[in-house]
Amino acid sequence: MARQIKTIGVMTSGGDSPGMNAAIRAVARACSYYNVKCIGFYRGYQGMIDNDYCEMTARSVRNIISAGGTILKSARSKEFRTPEGRKKAADNLKAIGVDAMVLIGGDGTFRGGQVFSQEYDIPVIGVPGTIDNDIAGTNYTIGYDTALNTVVEAIDKIRDTASSHDRLFFVEVMGRDAGFIALNSGVGAGAEEILIPEEDLGLDRLLESLKRSKRSGKSSSIVVVSEGDKIGKNVYQLADYVTDNLPDYDVRVTVLGHMQRGGSPTCFDRTLASRLCVKAVELLLDGEADIMVGLLNNKIVATNFEKGLEGDHSINKELLRISDILSV
Ligand code: F6P
DSSP: OOOOOOEEEEEEOSSOOTTHHHHHHHHHHHHHHTTOEEEEETTTHHHHHHTOEEEEOTGGGTTOTTOSSOTTOOOOOSGGGSHHHHHHHHHHHHHHTOOEEEEEESHHHHHHHHHHHHHSSOOEEEEEBOTTOOOTTOSOOBTHHHHHHHHHHHHHHHHHHHHHHTOEEEEEEOOTTOOHHHHHHHHHTTOSEEEBTTBOOOHHHHHHHHHHHHHTTOOOEEEEEETTOOSSSOHHHHHHHHHHHOTTOOEEEEEOGGGGGOSOOOHHHHHHHHHHHHHHHHHHHTTOOSEEEEEETTEEEEEEHHHHHHSOOOOOTHHHHHHHHHTO
């Protein structure tokens, strides 16, 4: 028989993402609906180690669904990577009476949850919250849609000035080792070239493409570069390389950086966060553990951590072909 869950803890960990507050709200409200106590830990795993927490009620999460960032704050805890750190966290949870945890974060958070659940008999469920969209157990992570819209809006503005001055802009976007943001925002913003870690187009091809653009009558261009691009040069070196080889181009670089992680979440991210977190609480109450919840083909699906982290989650290479056709 499944053990009785009387108290559920929740935390946000890793790089923050828009929609984390909507996720916290959904956990707290679902707990309240099912008459379960909810405890929020500050700064992810570090708060579990430091015993830094607050009780969350349905009312304590009022008006946060539209807010960016995370009211519980976030961190990447080095201490939790040690057995001693995890023991402190487990001892604290037991002492406060937390029976299970909802972990909102990205791959690092899930890896921590996986190890923790192997070592201690405390059920955990992961909810994917990261702008990178790099988790296999879901088609979309919370925050990715908002980040895409932020990037497209920024590139639209960059295009205005690029066009006024006949310039070529390299725009670097986030995504660590994943090209989801670059690829989708690149297509959405009509970029001339998109450079992502999953596909090494090579420098020659980039030069060829830019020459072709000039010949076809384009006076300005946008190249979206993922921060994890594997072409062998960072965005500034790329810009210098192009300037050296194509002196006709007036090249500029914009690194969008952390602004991509802020802002009010889109309706898609709020709804996704709400659906995933209600399900996470329900699964814990049903005795499930050590899984993540995700949206696969528009259904909320539970996947074990291993598959959720290591499974196939490749970028849609068809989008590269579409981009090539449309940047003619
Ligand atoms: O994982 C989210 C992310 O924003 C990545 O896209 C990026 O590489 C990284 O976090 C940046 O981390 P930090 O906030 O530590 O600079």
